[in-house]
Amino acid sequence: RFPKSVSIREVGPRDGLQNESKFIPTDEKIQWIDHLSNSGLNYIEVTSFVNPTWIPALSDAEYVAKHIKKNPDVTYAALVPNTKGLFRALESGIDEVAVFISASETHNKKNINKTISETEIVLSEVVKESISNKKTIRGYISTVFGCPYEGNIETDQVIRLADSLFEMGINELSLGDTIGIANPVQVKQVLEQLLKRYPADSIAMHFHNTRGTALANALASLEMGISKFDSSLGGLGGCPYAPGASGNLATDDLNYMLTNMGIETNIDQKKLNAAALYIQSKLQKPLDSYSVKYYESQ
């Protein structure tokens, strides 16, 4: 009934650190990513090539991307808002480009200072350039299940944007529950619509855990055949331009659940725990995941 194996897209170095007020020194970020690269994860979003005044925590994007020890089994991705970001990413040797747009007009404007239709024009250029540079592309849609400014989001709007991104040429769509507001019934309703148009292996789910529903939402997605999930080690994360957004679904909790359900992830839980303790010591604050708390209590 469930997929036999799942690919976890680790977004901690990007979604996790973008929301931290403490700037993690560049060499420590690199060491953390190197730990993650050795844990069995096959996908890591390492940084963002956005305007550094908007996201100061990731202002060292080039250096990080260039100095991590690349594991050939890992795809290294980065967030890119426009062609300026794309050229920075290409120059830094990124494997996969991640573009992003919001289903909510207000959140889109606050996050990237453009209307949705202006953003579509920018992204189609980014996708075109990425393809001509032989890069794969994932497209995020944010606020799929609700917006901090506008409240309810119509599924039709999500479908329209999904169509627009796939038409541009993205390879994979990630559906973002930016403020952690979704519930499993809603997740199934939205997926039911999308899966009429796109195969399950072209869709990833990106849950935040603001209200404690992220793991339940992941289970609902698995039941719909989804086998790609974004998560962040220790449950770090959040969007600085979405008030109330808290951490992502925790990679260590997700991996624990999946492997004990008999679903292959290929990830070594002990190495994840060790990598979580590493970044926790650098952030100097307790991480939110259950796995970290349990591991520390032993």
Ligand code: HMG
């Ligand atoms: P803007 O101010 O409208 O940009 O910002 P602009 O094009 O008018 O340019 C203004 C200045 O920014 C110029 O510099 C540009 O060169 C520079 P100046 O001439 O004034 O010196 N600039 C850049 N610099 C470096 N890299 C770039 C870049 N682009 C322009 N790529 C912009 C527009 C998109 C740049 C800005 O709004 C921005 O950087 N936003 C990023 C916000 C962000 O990172 N949010 C968090 C990520 S999204 C998220 O977390 C959700 C997700 O996790 C899914 C989910 O949970 O739902 C993905």
Ligand code: MG
């Ligand atoms: Mg996010």
